[in-house]
Amino acid sequence: MPGPLEGVRVLEIGGSVAAAFAATVLADLGADVLRIDRAAQVPDAPVEPLPDPLARGRRSVAVDLKHADGPAVVLDLVARADVLIEGGRPGSAEKLGIGPEICLQRNPGLVYGRVTGWGQDGPLARRAGHDITFLGVTGALSVPGQAPATPPPYYLSSFAGGALQLVIGVQAALLERARSGQGQVVDAAMVEGTALLSVLVDQWRKTPGRVTVVDAPFYTTYECADGRFLSVGSVEPHFYRELLDKLGLGDLDLPGQYDESGWPLLTEKIGEAFRSRDSTEWEKVFADSDACVAPVLAPDEVAGHPHLQARESFVDVGGQHQPAPAPRFSRSERVTPAPAPYAGQHTASALGDWGVDGWTDSGAVRGV
Secondary structure, eight states: OOOTTTTOEEEEESSOHHHHHHHHHHHHTTOEEEEEEEGGGOOSSOOOOBOOTTSTTEEEEEEOTTSTTHHHHHHHHHTTOSEEEEOOOTTHHHHTTOOHHHHHHHOTTOEEEEEESSOSSSTTTTSOOOHHHHHHHTTTTOOTTSOOOOOOSSOIIIIIIIIHHHHHHHHHHHHHHHHHOOOEEEEEEHHHHHHHHHHHHHHHHTSTTOOOOTTOTTEEEEEOTTSOEEEEEOOSHHHHHHHHHHHTOTTSOOOOTTOGGGHHHHHHHHHHHHTTSOHHHHHHHTTTOSSOEEEOOOTTTGGGOHHHHHTTOEEEETTEEEEOOSSOOSSSOOOOOOOBOOTTTTHHHHHHHTTOGGGTTSTTEEOO
16 A cells, blocks of 8 residues: 555645655655745756755645735645645735635635744744744753753754644644544644653653653763764663673672762763773674663764664665655555655646646746
């Protein structure tokens, strides 16, 4: 069988990174994603496939939304779509003439997905923000008794807090539509998704009997003799005992695992042990171990990891290694993503496939 979302038509209003990631996930699941790009972005001649994992797996139609006929082109596509997703600031789609009210009038069954930093309303709704902004206001950067944590090197708020929440909301709305026959608006706010990811976990950690791992010697990274690092996540006592045994520290009289006053000494001893050998040697030591030790790989190394290779966790997309679509399904085929399109690459063919080819001679659309 094809991807589980095969047959679902999605319109993506290009321009938002979070919306682009959501569109990529939906395309990876088999949806027919058509991106609406700006006419001004169309190149003068065809270009090579773009190595952009956030734009793979969809086609591109270039529409001039400032042209008198531009909004009508999009609304004709809306009439044939199941989902529309956009990531502009609140009110921007309405100004372009493609807001949810007019789109739902044209197609009452449409699921209109919106992803923004602060949500569609509230005092900060129209204010700018970035990943670190939403991490900060939701407590995700707060470390009790310490300076704020350094934000992660990936877009936790934008992608996990915003885009993935939008994907969940869109899929839930499609399920509800199967019962009611009606579409609705999905309002995904990065700040609220981040709160789910961080604040609830923080409360979980405060539950009596739970262990905090901030600054713990059994949940950090250690440098090896060759200058490379290994990550250690030996939280549970039996995993921690295995860590010490593999490091040759099991027979030493050391502070208890959860004795925070002894953590500096434990960190020193564990660090000394790791620095005594190269990372490749330690990887062999821990290869068949449950001590939760793994190498810290550079982005250009991950595709070569034996486990990821065995599962084919990365695929070739236009000559570039990219993460394979996830998750996997027992009956549905894994989609092979197509390279990212350039703006307007499929204007004529996609409009024809969607039954909206009457606009191909209009000045409202462009293509190469």
